[in-house]
Amino acid sequence: MEFRVLAKKRTLAQKLFLIVGIVFIAFNLRPAITSVGPLVSLIRNDLELSNGLAGSLTTLPLIAFAVLSPFAPKIGQKIGNELTILLGVALIGAGIVIRSMGSISLLFVGTAVAGIGIAVGNVLLPGIVKMKFPNKATLMTAVYSTSLGISAAIASGISIPLIEKFGWGWEDSLLTWAYLALAAFLIWAPQIRKPKVPEGRVKIIKYGNSLLKSKLAWQVAFFMGLQSLIFYCLITWLPEILYSHGFTRSSSGWMLSIVQFAGLPASFIIPVVAGKMNNQRGLVLGLGTIYLISFTGLLFGGGPLIYLWVVLVGIAQGAGFSLALTFLVLRAKDVMDASRLSGMAQSLGYSLAAVGPTLIGYEFDHTHSWLLPILTLMIVAICMTVSGFGAARNKYVLEEGVQKSH
Numbered sequence: 412m413e414f415r416v417l418a419k420k421r422t423l424a425q426k427l428f429l430i431v432g433i434v435f436i437a438f439n440l441r442p443a444i445t446s447v448g449p450l451v452s453l454i455r456n457d458l459e460l461s462n463g464l465a466g467s468l469t470t471l472p473l474i475a476f477a478v479l480s481p482f483a484p485k486i487g488q489k490i491g492n493e494l495t496i497l498l499g500v501a502l503i504g505a506g507i508v509i510r511s512m513g514s515i516s517l518l519f520v521g522t523a524v525a526g527i528g529i530a531v532g533n534v535l536l537p538g539i540v541k542m543k544f545p546n547k548a549t550l551m552t553a554v555y556s557t558s559l560g561i562s563a564a565i566a567s568g569i570s571i572p573l574i575e576k577f578g579w580g581w582e583d584s585l586l587t588w589a590y591l592a593l594a595a596f597l598i599w600a601p602q603i604r605k606p607k608v609p610e611g612r613v614k615i616i617k618y619g620n621s622l623l624k625s626k627l628a629w630q631v632a633f634f635m636g637l638q639s640l641i642f643y644c645l646i647t648w649l650p651e652i653l654y655s656h657g658f659t660r661s662s663s664g665w666m667l668s669i670v671q672f673a674g675l676p677a678s679f680i681i682p683v684v685a686g687k688m689n690n691q692r693g694l695v696l697g698l699g700t701i702y703l704i705s706f707t708g709l710l711f712g713g714g715p716l717i718y719l720w721v722v723l724v725g726i727a728q729g730a731g732f733s734l735a736l737t738f739l740v741l742r743a744k745d746v747m748d749a750s751r752l753s754g755m756a757q758s759l760g761y762s763l764a765a766v767g768p769t770l771i772g773y774e775f776d777h778t779h780s781w782l783l784p785i786l787t788l789m790i791v792a793i794c795m796t797v798s799g800f801g802a803a804r805n806k807y808v809l810e811e812g813v814q815k816s817h
Contacts, residue, residue: 429543430554432602433536435595436496437555439503440532441563442588443525444472445671448646449570449664452654453581458515466772469647471519472526473639473765479527480758483534484750492535492542492750493602499531500599504592511586533757537739538750548740549686556733557679560671562591567646568668571661622755625808629759630801631738631752634695636760637795638731640767641702641788645670645724647768652709652781656717666721673722674729681730682737691741691803694734699796701727703789710785731795735760744807752808767791 447454447468455465487495503525510521540551566588573584622628649670650663658666685691701723708720739756743749771784 429602430551432595432599433539433551433555434558435591435598436500436532436536437558438562439500439588439592439595440529440559442566442591443503443507443522443529444469444643445563445646445667446566446570446585446588448648448667449567449650449660450581450584451647451651452660453574454518457581458518460515462772462776463769464772466647466768466770468518468522469643469768470765471522472529473643473761473768475523475526476530476533476761477758477765479530480534480754480761482754483531484538484747484754486531487535487538487750491603492539493599495531496535496539497596497599497603499528499535500592500596502528502531504528504589504596507586507589507592511582511589513580513582530757530761534753535750537736537743537753538746541740541743541749542746549682549737552736552740553679553682553733556682556736557675560675560678560729560732563646564668564671564675567671568665571664575661622751622808627742627801627804627806628752628755628808630798630804631735631742631808632756632759633763633798634738634760634795634802635735635756636763637791637798638698638728638735639760639764640791641795642728642732643764644767644771644784644788645728648771648775648784649721649724651775652785653717653721655781670721670725670728673725674727674732677726677729678733681733682740685734685737686741690805691734691737692800694730695796695799695803698727698730698734698799699792701730702792702795706785706789706792710782710789734799738802742802742806742808744810748808 451465451468454460454468455462483495506521506523506525506528508521509524510518512518512521536555537552540555541548544551570584573579573587574581577583646667650658650660650667653663653666654660681694685694688694705720705723705727708716708723735756739753740749743752771787774783774787775781
């Protein structure tokens with residue numbers, strides 16, 4: 412099978428517009444999820460949901476990620492990555508509108524539809540970055556992972572204030588993010604124009620070997636999944652944990668926002684630093700250590716130090732996610748391998764992550780304490796560190812016997 416990469420010189424204006432487009436796509440890959448966490452208690456009480464079912468509002472998009480991720484590269488190959496991403500943004504906007512209509516069934520249907528759209532962007536952006544910016548892939552990974560973090564943080568922080576300031580319901584607060592999807596759709600739309608390719612500038616990339624045979628690909632997938640499991644558990648339940656420590660609903664939402672803002676510097680710095688390192692095992696060990704310290708702090712209660720634990724959680728989240736994205740670029744030899752590795756890692760990884768929010772909800776329902784849920788997250792952090800040590804090896808998937816050179 413062949414995948415054709417069309418090489419073409421772009422003007423500075425075209426490059427800048429492409430970067431703006433990538434940033435706006437990234438802006439839409441988390442708010443549909445992170446805006447839910449601060450609103451979980453309102454949605455749960457209004458619709459009379461259990462904590463386990465409320466947790467599935469975060470789990471559903473992860474299931475969509477897992478199911479669609481293997482197919483996104485194939486769809487992108489058939490109709491073009493740019494058009495596939497445009498359709499993904501349209502699905503994000505449509506899903507947000509559907510789930511904001513106020514019924515239980517539409518809430519879950521819309522959440523799943525938005526999750527499908529997000530999955531497309533999650534999978535195809537690493538390939539787009541490697542293809543369009545081959546010599547600046549880790550820098551552009553830093554740019555879009557930071558953009559993603561910014562929108563995630565804002566969405567968490569303003570969900571409750573929108574309700575308090577304008578007298579809205581949770582439905583209106585969730586609906587806000589459909590406008591961001593519309594903006595991204597309009598900005599990205601020009602990218603689907605097919606460029607004229609000068610003769611002799613077409614590169615053919617052949618592929619066919621299964622990534623499922625690659626131990627390194629599995630390690631990348633587990634690292635992606637375990638860091639995502641922690642991220643989505645905290646996005647869903649950290650406001651409730653903080654509420655149990657005496658924070659108000661509004662301040663809990665803002666604390667979740669602070670978590671994500673705290674991670675922004677790491678989101679930008681980690682890919683750039685990782686790209687200059689022979690291997691990234693030191694980064695993985697530091698990440699795991701920070702998670703264990705912060706979870707230990709949350710485990711033993713509130714007080715003034717709780718702000719430190721929250722900031723450390725944010726740093727670990729920002730570092731973990733951007734490092735996972737960087738692995739998708741560094742461990743792939745070419746554009747198609749990047750897309751395929753992204754599809755595999757996000758499919759297997761998000762299948763694992765999907766268990767998290769609902770599991771944590773059920774654990775709290777049965778124990779009425781955050782002790783077991785936080786201990787669970789500590790175990791996951793240890794497993795993430797182990798898989799990350801393997802993913803950090805300086806090798807390419809499918810060529811694990813060949814040492815890379817810098």
